[in-house]
Amino acid sequence: MAVGGRADPVLVTGAAGFIGHAVAHRLLERGERVIGVDIVNDYYDPALKEARLSMLSNRAGFTFERADIADAARIAQIVKQAGVKRIVHLAAQAGVRYSLENPFAYQRSNLQGHLSMLEASRHAVGFEHLVYASSSSVYGDKPMGGEGLGEDEAASSPASLYAATKRSGELMSHSYSHLYRFPQTGLRFFTVYGPWGRPDMAIFDFTRKILSGQPIEVYGGGRMARDFTYIDDVVDGVIGALYRPPGDGGHRVLNIGNSHPVGLMDMIRSLERALGREADKIMRPMQPGDVTATFADVSRLKALTGYRPRVMLEEGITRFVEWYQDFYRP
Incomplete structure (x- = not known):
């Protein structure tokens, strides 16, 4: 069995x-058994989600439960019956702008x-670690220092309801750790992108529109910057934290x-080069809930796990475009 593989999933x-x-996928490669949980809602194209699941279902050691994480009794049952001792909790209602329209989905x-995940974890026998997704959005709209946030x-x-719910999750976890003493790690993700990405994210959305000849909307006058982080680097961090x-x-x-923020217009130019096409740009003002810039200080994760981002934006965009054109080819 690969390093990290154990009997309990x-x-x-x-x-x-x-x-x-x-x-x-990475856990399965390490020889772990994995139980996947997802409700597969229609926040974005369910066919893309089903395609991801199809890839996982073809791997030995993977089982899937179609379930709503808000159903506490169902989640507790899955955890108890399978003898789960480690959880990577990544399910959430994503999107800053969507939270303006559908706030109760975030609640x-x-x-x-x-x-639900906290309750299932605290009642699990011999529970070892809950790793959960937070977000860089919890920092709000702040000036960036030279070393990042x-x-x-x-x-x-x-600055948004989405961010408020993510910060609330951190505080809930802190209180549960204090009360019930089980290990937890919250991971503040910074603008994750790459193959199999989310259609509501800028790189995905811009690619689709540029290839179909539609204009792209550039918010904040193009003056925003993001710490774009490639999916493989993110997975390195998640797995490193899980085992520690x-x-x-x-x-x-x-x-x-990635600890290397990139201006929005620079990202668009990289995307134009990868696609071999120039985007028709419509400049828009900042949208409610958006922040000007994000920039991560990853020194703690590096000290803990040896984390070091390897994929810079130009290469990552090229990989994404290749995947997109292959997945959506006529």
Whole structure:
């Protein structure tokens, strides 16, 4: 059996999602058994989610449960029956702008769903580690320092409901760790992209529109910057953290980013080069809930796991475009 493989399975929520399916694949490669959980909703194209699941279902050691993480009784049953001791909780209602239109979806998935995972974890026999998805959005809209945003930076002014629910999840986890003493790690993801990505993310959306001859909407006058982080690097961080739980039932938060923010217009130029086409751009003002820039200080994750991002944006975009053109070819 590969390094890391054990008899008890790892539960991965959001297994039909972008990061979840990539994490599940990596765990299977390590010889782990994986139970995937996902409701497979229609927030974006369910066919893309089903295609990700199809890839996982062809791998030995993977089983799938179609379930709503907000259904606490069902989640507890899955955890208990399978003898789960480690959970990677990545299921959530994503999207900053969508939270302006459908706030209760965030209450159900990101608050009630997170509570379901906490309750299932604290009642699991011999439970070892809950790793869960937070977000760089918890920092709010702040000026970036030369070393990026560190985990000790105040996260008390979220700029969107999505960010508020993610910060709330961190606080819920902190209280559960204090009360019940089981190890937890919250991971603050910074703008994840790559093959099999989410259609609502900028690189995916821009690619689709440029190839179909539609104009792209560039918010904030193109002056925004993001710490674009390639999916393989993100998975490195998730797996590294999973196998290194905090001692004494503690709770921690860690950044996962590229630590190399890129301007929105620079990203668009990289995408234009990869596609061999120029985008028709419509400049728009900043949207409610958006932040000006993100920039991760990843020194803590590096010290813990040896984390080092390897894929820079130009290469990552090229890989994404190749996947997109292959997956969506006529």
